[in-house]
Amino acid sequence: MTSPVWHPFTQHGLGEPIPLVTHSEGAALHTEDGRRIVDAISSWWVTTHGHRHPRIMAAIAEQAGKLDQIIFAGWTHEPAETLARGLIAMMPAALSRVFFSDSGSTSVEVALKMALGFWTNRGEPRHRILVMEHSYHGDTIGAMSVGARGVFNRAYAPLLFDVGTLPFPAAGREQATLDALEAACRAAPAALVVEPMILGAGGMLVYPAWVLAEMRAICARHGVLFIADEVMTGWGRTGTLLACEQADVVPDILCLSKGLTGGSIPLAVTMATEAIYEAHLSDDRARMFFHSSSYTANPIACAAANANLAIWREEPVLERIADLEGRQRQRLAALAGHAAVRNARQLGTITAIEIAADTGDYLSNLGPHLLAFFRDKNLLLRPLGNTVYVMPPYCIEDGDLDLIYAAIGEACDSANA
């Protein structure tokens, strides 16, 4: 019997195999048919330290023995209180309030609603959101609205709200982005939402720290709220705890999710400045922040996140990341001279190349061909069109990195043949 499961971003009509994974450990996934798969993309960017980190698994087990789930409107619990305090201690000082939700997409929805609530409650309603070309912020309607338009959301386009789009600050064209932001800010938008330093789903597109710093400064000058979507970049992915640190940028609103629990269990937070919180603070119920989801601040998920924060506080995580960065750099350099490789780039633990042979269109043939090629080599790699990127868990060992880069080299050879 075929499976009744409807998978995300999967065309079931193509009949591509869907491996059944039974267990995981470190940088590896194990399948029912006995294969060991190297997880070269951290299970879609979530797994930071490695699969089934013992401290995180222990925290989940311990919390499961105490409190599973409670309503979070008007009630609280120790794991959420500890986590909020831990985040405030770890993240930029201006971010003094923590709102919980369950996914990266909802953390962005919350950020947008906070921004609009801020302006409305100040009696100065503003609704326009500025975004960057090629951005990705999630798959709910609001998150899609502030992300790139394309085949992914064509069917829903009539429901998506209008935004102001800044051109991507490609090398040599950075000033155009800043000029566009400066111009757009004159129309008093509510906020700018950006992926700091690197656009993930848009194709692992890297832009310089000084552009991020300038964008932040322009927003500050015009009183436009600056929302940093660090759902992918947070928790060390780019070499620092937050990508914003590399530009000395402190956002007004910060979205965190993927690595918040080390990638073990769903949880998200939207952190905000005191000014945004205070705009909602009143004895008037009509000014409260109108958002909740059933599992807001689930205690077991918060316990997993607390274990992640403890790992960050007590273990040399940034050193591990710097070491992985160096080990990836060597292997990328070896690949960069290949005739089929274009635009080799790296930011922290993330490396990416384009394989020259195709149009770069997500639905072009090279992507699925590469996906199958890597799957047959027992590698979890998921190219974005002809962009092949590597984003492994921080615990990955040299042997596994060698397997990944050898397979990418072979894929380049065949593209070139």
Ligand SMILES: *Cc1c(COP(=O)(O)O)cnc(C)c1O
């Ligand atoms: C993955 C991602 C999201 C969406 O997160 P989900 O948990 O998949 O909803 C939002 N923003 C960025 C930058 C992401 O990479």
